[in-house]
Amino acid sequence: MAANYWSSTQKQNWLFEPYEIVDLREEIEKQHAKAIEQYPLPDRRLVFIFIKDRIIQLSKRLSFRQQCVATALVYLHRYFLFNAMQNVNIYLLTATAFYLASKTEESPHHIRLVASESRQQWPEYVPSDPARLGEMEFCLISEMHSQLIVWHPYRSLTALKENSKLALTNEELSLAWSIINDTFMTDLPLTCPPYLIAVTAMFLAVIFVPGKSALDLKQPPQDLQSLMDAGRFASLGGRSGVLTTIGQALDNSAVPAGSDGIARQNIQLPVGSSVKAKTLTAAASSEKMQNIVQFLVESDVDVTQMIDATQEIISLYEVWEQYNEKAVKEAVARCIRGQQLEA
Missing domain, CATH: 1.10.472.10 (Cyclin-like)
Structure with missing residues (x-):
């Protein structure tokens, strides 16, 4: 081992x-x-x-x-x-x-x-x-x-939780955990390292939270240890409002880096062709989003691969509606x- x-x-x-x-x-x-x-x-x-x-x-x-x-x-x-x-x-x-x-x-x-x-x-x-x-x-x-x-993304998500600058809430972690669970229905476990799946899920979860009221969340947010030990496999797939929430959050727009001397980064996160995107302005202007983008810049995450992983996840939710x-x-x-x- x-x-x-x-x-x-x-x-x-x-x-x-x-x-x-x-x-x-x-x-x-x-x-x-x-x-x-x-x-x-x-x-x-x-x-x-x-x-x-x-x-x-x-x-x-x-x-x-x-x-x-x-x-x-x-x-x-x-x-x-x-x-x-x-x-x-x-x-x-x-x-x-x-x-x-x-x-x-x-x-x-x-x-x-x-x-x-x-x-x-x-x-x-x-x-x-x-x-x-x-x-x-x-x-x-x-x-x-x-x-x-x-090696699963769960361990990397646990590490992200410990990063005080990201300040992830239990609700965001619970959503990220569900997104990670959903990636096992895609090819991502064969094409992406687990840490990148965890970072992508975390990023999407933070974007999801402002529109959480649109999601049919039947389970309350849980800490990671409870999720790990739970005898269930939480999922976002199949829930009402998932694609609508994605469309409202992802806009093909840039998420700007902070104004602390770090070069501006244009992180393009495309949505599926059938999804009408609206705006990411509210999320991009938040301090948490600025900290996340700074984390992405400093950690040298492969943004191109992150974009591909995001598209794979969104495509899964589109296909899931046909299940x-x-x-x-x-x-x-x-x-x-x-x-x-x-x-």
Whole structure:
């Protein structure tokens, strides 16, 4: 296990340029063109939303730390880099990823318990024999070359909390945490270092807060330790008013740096094409925003990559509005049955 992210297997082997991921997926499509054409699945992000909900469904009666869900989703992202979704029983793979992640994150469950719970939740897709789950675990570990340690943005968000100049509130931290959770439905865990995801989520959360009344926030703000230990996976996706709030906050306008001698920075944060932007003036004029921009300048964050990450998150929320659980469930079922992958 690496003592820090920079010497970790994640940094060395599991961080890709977007074009590399495109190339890998095109290769998979060529190799499995017939199955992919015969059993089409919805947008990858919609499938991952469905998988995330299945993991939470599975874990309702199993104690777990929230980070287990994030780690399981990263494992699945890695697996699907080299395997077509149409060639695997997604329910069995999801249960296996959660089982393996629970061990990695030091909140393990016995394989028989996970197999039994999976069977109870999805009896038509998960076999009763725990050995099948063990076989899938071996395949999953093999695809990841036994590189199981995952560095998450949560640790970086905790560090940002300790920065007194940023003065982040529990409400902002809670929003940033939810945004980080949502990034696991995108390719960001494969293309961005965790610290950059955390900084982007923090920046968006600070912008969100002035328009928080537009969001359907059903949970009160929590401190980070409570969020880490919570048995839920908070999300902004699917809530009413998210895209409207983004459109009101992000304006394709510059967020100016402070007037303390630091060079002015134009941080362009584009919104999705379907979102009508309004203004960022109120946020830009606040002392907190000035401090955040100063932090970005002094920390030498890759602003271009931050912009790309922001667009990826916004695009996710646009796609999320199209999410229909029944449609995804039926598409997955057709694939599993057609490929004879069921239990």
